Amino acid sequence: MVSETYVFANNKGGSGKSTIAFQLAASLAKKRPETQVLAIDFSLYSDLTTMLCGGTSRPSLLAASRGAQTALEGTSKDERVEGLLRALATGKQGGMSDEDSQVSGLFGGWNPFSPSKPRANQSGTADTKAEAPIDLRRFAVRPSDLLNEIDQGGDVQWDLPSNLWVCCSCGELPLEPQEVPDAVRRLRAAISALPQNWVVMIDTDHLAKAPVSELAFCAATKLILPLSIDDNDFSRLFIDPTGNALFDVLETLEGREAGWLQSKVHKVVFNSVLHYQNQPSQNEGIMLPFTPAKACIQQMKNMADQMYSVHKAEDKLVRFFVDGHKIGSTEDFRQRYFSGMRKASEIVMNASKLLGCPICSLPSGMIAIDTLSCTIDAKVLQALQNEVAILTDSVFS
Template identity: 35%
Template sequence: MPRHRIAFGNNKGGSGKTFMAFQVACEAARARPESSVVVIDFSLYSDLSALMLGGSAREGIGAPMRGLQTCVDATDEDLRAEGLVRALERAAQAREAKGRGGGSSGGGQPRGSVFGTWFARGGKVSEPETEVNILEFAIRPNEFNPEIPKNVYLVAGAGTCSWGEETTAMTDANDVQLWARTGDEWIGAGKVFSDAVDALPKEVDAVFVDTDHLSACVLTKLAFAAMDAIVIPLSYNDMDFNRLFADITKNALITDVLREMHERGQLRALVKKFMFTRVGSTANTPSVTNGGISSPFTPTKTSSAQMDDMARQIWTVCDQPVYKSLFTDVSELESSGNAVQAFSQKYFGMFKLVPELASLISTMNGIPVCGMTSKTYTAANGLSGSTGAAVLNSLKAEISASTQSILDERYNAPISASS
């Protein structure tokens, strides 16, 4: 099975989750060209698919992002994320019919589909299989966007076309939006999904799933039931931080989703890393904050102090048994002389603030930082400019280091100097 299977999650939009997933997945593919990277887009907005397939540029207000238009043109509803989800649910129902388990927790078949009317229909296959091949629903973004490494495979979403009302409408009179649905009918599909990830060919070394900021959505739960680890991109805004634990809409990632899934025996993915995003720096040299957070660059003193404080706050909560069980290998810290510092060192990292022009070019044109050069790029809004080779080289080295901290040292590949 893949050595790394990681979901990116945060219940706050704008935390940098999709941008980080995009950069880390492409860097992982660049660093290990002999292996494959599978990316699955389970965000309702499908922003990661847009980045992979050409960028977020639009021709005007209300127009689709260029990458999502490419997705719609290059795929159909059976060759996208919604096709994968339907196959997962049909396989779960087939298993239950054959007495293999994996159906809804209450026994018997769920009424229609928890995902919507389109998912309740038969699709192309009249006799559903009990296993699912994820790669049957994947495309190679490089065929549409040459900036993406050739060894990336994407199970794409197409925004409204994938998750809009026509697809996800309820089969009964109760019109409940997909993201607000409760119940455990999705569990069987989650078990099939986990098995499908296990069954990926040996050349697939890493699987990444981008989830929605609506953490209680059944699509996000599918990811948390099938991946091994969760990376939580995190701003150091204290209000954003608090929402991880308290959300009046019952959407708090840690309290309302991860803790409840764990208590019900549904959670496979545990928290591996909090990654502070858009962190300002004073130097391009590795550093460690006073609280023990390692960084491939030197953050400002203010940023360091705020990040250390937030790490301590998370420790005070996660030192409780009900939360400690949500973290990978947390028992290793019990013998540490300074448990708080060991906790910060193990579970926290940083992602540098990418200069505005480089960030704009990357997102609007669908170009990962690892593939950028110092040539002049033109964004869809007409803004042109270049990022100096020295700045790009530092960014690439820092993204490489951050990727290794999430994955492992096998992803330590030489950085090609930007020309």
């Protein structure tokens, strides 16, 4: 049995990909202590790395965030995503050569606004089947270990699960388009070589057609789609003037060759939904860990039904959903694919991200770190923790 693999994707920035991946990775690790959860950060902005490794809080306005600084100090290029991508592209498992470490383009990686130049050492015809699989664990670190090593536990008032791992990104994603085919084959082999008790979760950013996004879509099998209930954000999944519309990108990858695209939509997670009550609800098929406001229910239903209409009538979307033609009704479609995460208290969510402490581990009471000082209400926190646990069960069932 191959390890479970998930990719978090949406071509709209700010849709909640990294935040939801952060919360769910930690929650899954806490709920399944026998499972090793590996989060791979394929985002230029390194938000997942930042939240997992100490949080977004900054000791001063122009300083690096605590999480980014911890990742930089606690890992080398060879151990981060830079090293993983060079190993996947070249097959070299012993670290990056001087040439491999020379990255180019926007933020030190692929530049979507200029043509790519082939690397001198890139053939594009590597016999990846003859190679020993790359060990992904070589590029994984425990956030709990990093925090203990760098901060020596001084400011950390909580425990991150010891079975939670991250492959850190620090803004450099050195992978060129012509390197993707070999990288995909090597990543698939590396995932297959992991022990069966590992779960791999890959974060991406809004550049859905970037090489690292293609790598994720073609290596992971289940796509988690965070989505706001804003209609314009919804439309951008299908029409995007930058060429990054998610479903257009998936369709292009599907057309490359049979079996090239592996990711199919497993769950659409409506994000930052206004809630009415802290109780699980069933809304004509849409199962949610909370009870949303009536206007939000209607908007979610409209979006789900539009997707189902295209899904059923034109065969446009059915290929990109895990169960394909098995879904026979609108209500079945809503129930199978849709869940949500409510708009949390600003105090709780800000504290979680600033501190790098997932909601499942966040303590109640007074919290102070760097410039942050706030009080977490125990009742509010407990409701959110229950809802995150329900969402975790829904996504990873």
